Amino acid sequence: MAEEPKIGVVLCTCGDVLKSKIDFESLKAFAESLPGVEKVIITKDFCKQPEKQAEELKGKVNALIFGGCSERSSLQFNEDRIEKLMVALGLDPAAWETLNLREQCYYIHDDIEQLNNKVKDMFLMAYEKVKTNAPALKENLKKKVLVVGGGVAGQRCAQALADLGVETTLVEEKPYLGGNAARIALLWQSESSPSFCTSECVIPVVGRDTMIRDNIKVMVNSEVAGVVKENGDFKVRILQKAQKVDPAKCISCGECAKVCPVEIPNPFNLGKTKRRAIDKDFPLAIPDSYNIVDSACTMCGNCVEVCPTNAIDLNAEDRYVEDEFGAIVIATGITGKDMSVYEELGYKYPEVVTLFEYERYVANNFFGKKPKEIAFVLCKKDDVGYCSRLCCLATVKAAAILAKNHPDVKVKVFYRSLRTTGRAFEELRRRAQKAGVEFIQEAVEKIEKDENGKLLIKGEKQTYSSEMAVLAEPLIPAQMKLTNMLDVQTDKFGFPLEFQPRVINPIETYVERVFVAGSAKGFKDVQESIESGLGAAVRAYKALKGENKKYYSVIDQEKCSRCETCLMCCPHGAISLKNAGSEEKTIVEIDPNLCRGCGLCYSACPSKAIKFSNLEDEQLIKMAEVAFKHLPKDKPRILAFLCYWCAYGAADLMGIKLKEKLPENFRSIRVRCSASLSLDVIAEIIERDLADGIIVAGCPKDNCHHIWGNYMQENRIEMFNESLKMLGVNDKIVRWEYIGVPQGKKLANAIREVNETLLKVKGGSHVKA
Secondary structure, eight states: OOOOOEEEEEEEEETTTGGTTTOOHHHHHHHHHHHTEEEEEEEEEEESSSSTTTTTTTTTTTEEEEEEEEEOSSSSOOOOHHHHHHHTTOOOOOEEEETTTTIIITOOOOOOOHHHHHHHHHHHHHHHHHHTOOOOOOOOOOSSEEEEEBBBHHHHHHHHEEEEEEEEEESSSSSSGGGGGGGGEEEETTEEEEEEEHHHHHHHHHHHHTOTTTEEEEESSEEEEEEEEETEEEEEEEOOOOOBBBBOOOOOHHHHHHOOOOOOEGGTTSSSSEEESEESSSSOOSOOOOOETTTTTTOOOOOHHTTTTTOBBBOOOEEEEEEESSSEEEOOOOEEEOGOOGGGGTTTTHHHHHHHHHHHHHHHHHGGGGEEEEEEEOOOOOHTTSSSHHHHHHHHHHHHHHHOOTSSSSEEEEEESSOOOHHHHHHHHHHHHHHHOOOEEEEEEEEEEOOSSSSSEEESOOOOEEEEEHHHHHHHHEEHHHHHHHOOOOOOOBBBOOSSGGOOOSOOOTTEEEEEOGGGSOOHHHHHHHHHHHHHHHHHHHHHTTTTSSSOOEOOTTTOOOOOHHHHHOOSOOEEEEOOOGGOOOOEEETTOOOOOOOOOHHOOOTOOOEEETOOOHHHHHHHTTTTTSSSSSSSOOOEETTTHHHHHHHHHHHTOOOOOOOOTTTEEEEGGGGSSSSHHHHHHHTTTOOSSEEEEEEEEEEEETHHHHHHHHHHHHHHHHHHHHEEEEEEEEEEEOOOTTOOOHHHHHHEEEEEEEHHHHSSSOOOO
């Protein structure tokens, strides 16, 4: 804190319930005796109208200490509510600390004298820390969003942002919008309705709605070429391939295609129909303008001569567009795995197609060659390591429609475990079965041709014949280039990981203000993708307002050795290598606006070049110095460093929910990720004899909010204990625990065990009297 601290204190008795154990008048007098404490208020219901109750502090203090319920677990006055109060009082949003009187004092202790001694120590810990708190970082971001991917999720996201008044750029690599949905002839409506809607109806409607929005800039035939993070924003370089037909001028009259002398296979229809070198990919494509296939164009100029709006420039070139955005939404969708790798399934034969390809056959009435027999083959989940979820549903849909519209076609579905989840798809399966579709529970081992050119489907039990086979291809991420550019953490299959707790953050990635929508994050149908896109828009809109960050890291370049250890530790893409201007050297830089305040880089830096706002080593040591001021000398001193979400949450529930009782010689400090606590702090606490037992607790395995932070800290503690053993230190305990919120009993047991062990230590000062 730059200025002399003037601290206001609010002590809440929680409806006077806490007064049965805690002497609030004594605590008030103690607080008032400390330098810099300007005013102490005792209230019984501070969570109700806190702004009104704290009105008398306004203009008189520059920091606040609150004693009452937990800043982590309170259902009415948690840290977010405290920040709101600080803003209302005109105080810096980081200039506050708490003492957890209710959850980690009143409910877990019964010895009144020792409990009140602990209360004073808790106040001293908060007091020492708040005096040295640094100002919060106020984010000031570009009020623009980049949406990458022009499928239904990306479009609905862009539309919602535009409606909220946010300037949005929509980038799509194809010449048209609609994504995979544009390729599918009949889209199922929803999980609740076994009915269909043609993509030729709804996809142009979605696309048209995108094109008419004032706040959306649509860039088709474009891709993200580079991203630089700076001051919380994303400087993006977009490659827009040559627009030889200007969509702003083209009226889609088709005169150009009439005079074009070049006819080529149309990739949109698998090359089985034709298009001109200048044409639309399909009649209802949006944007409603023609495009030129460069590799086929002869530059004859016929199209230029007939164009009534002068929309064609055959000399147009690729161009790069650079812009800055405050948030990015990844909506790049999924694609099918290359089925040629499964040689045994006969994808080399023209009669063997994938589910995606089959949709174009349906849309074009099988290109005039309707087969008499069709076999659908599921699935390759064991090969890719997961179920793609949509394959069974799409297959049942296709079989049901085929049986209804083409009853003369014999349909077989080969499966191992048919997963027709939901109401609509189970109904479709029943309809298909009733219409004569054969569902055969048998794995297909090989597809080949007989001497007459007919397909042979060789199953585990017998061989079947068919004129056409449709393979359910595993679904994979459509791209990983963008996620790599943005340093987005993905699972081993390439799908972005959601930020923890994943269950309530379905759209956020580990990189701040990078969101993921639609099937880019997992397997979704059209309706679910649109829901996801709309959700991403709301999250992006809120994120653009910026935060007041209490915890963030920055690098002191004069101390930095450029070892890049921090770069390897950071799971949030907040650290990058930058060119240091004219010096032509590379520096490592943390963008505090993108920092999620985990502290992994801080504790790992060998040069001590990183400053971790409001959880510096010096602050933790100051807290440790006063943590046991009022503890009798014969009691072991147990100090627990608890991660801010899981372990601290578990500690809050030890008494209020689990009715655990703990020795009063236990103190806790809430850190960020458990790995933000450096071994230097632990070593100094032990060397200076500030505590006898140290417990470090982090999130459970596979659930760390910062991916690998808990594993990092466990390994450090293990090595640290080896060092203690080698040095012959046997009267101190440093213990690691994986603690989830429901594991309060495990944490309580650990505290009791450490206490009992220290009481038995011989030769030390902790022998029970």
